[in-house]
Amino acid sequence: MSQPLHDWNLDPKAAIALQRRLASYLELEDRLEPVRHLAGVDIGFEAGGEVTRAAVVVLEWPFLGVVEEVVHREPTRMPYIPGLLSFRELPAALAAFGKLSIRPELVMVDGQGIAHPRRLGVASHLGLWLDLPSIGVAKSRLCGHHGEPGPERGDWVPLLDGRGERQETIGVVLRSRRGVKPIFVSPGHRISLPTALDWVVQCLGRTKLPEPTRLADRLASRRIASHHS
DNA sequence: GCGACAG
């Protein structure tokens, strides 16, 4: 691609046009290297939103032990606008990735992949930018419609968007844990939906979120692991 | 025009 991947000072209209163009570069078929390390990415805020804190956690596959963690802080530059989340979070996330010594073969991002109005959620945008396979793992829905997944861990239903003939599957609504609200999984870049779902399920511990995202979430939110006896 | 709306 010859066009720049981003322009952080875009007005909403230009940002939307950019998303449409970038989405055309997405690869939704599997193109993964053997996975040795996978990363979880999430963003948090401090000082009432003035400071953006990006966290990246790298885990080893298949034991899911943490092998590297990075936290990067910088001034927040954009407000949160539904559909334009990546313009607010990606600068910090990319800076955090730049501090990483290990290059993971797969990335899970807290947010949507292609389950986005223009098929370019933050997970897709990040994957495209880094040219890495990426998966979106969101805690709630941005767009699309779906039924209620079964009650057991691993149960899921498709997340659909559009009507009639032009209806498309943009992700899955997964019951990652019994008795808990389901999570929204969608491919980001260089990965298919079945493979993305498989990776998320394989990374599930006994919590709602898969390990990569869960740990990044904790780091970004300054939460500390609590112990139970 | 009226809702919906990742984090």
Next chain:
DNA sequence: ATCTTGTCGC
């Protein structure tokens, strides 16, 4: 996302 105590449940 973030501001926040106690409380219900495995």
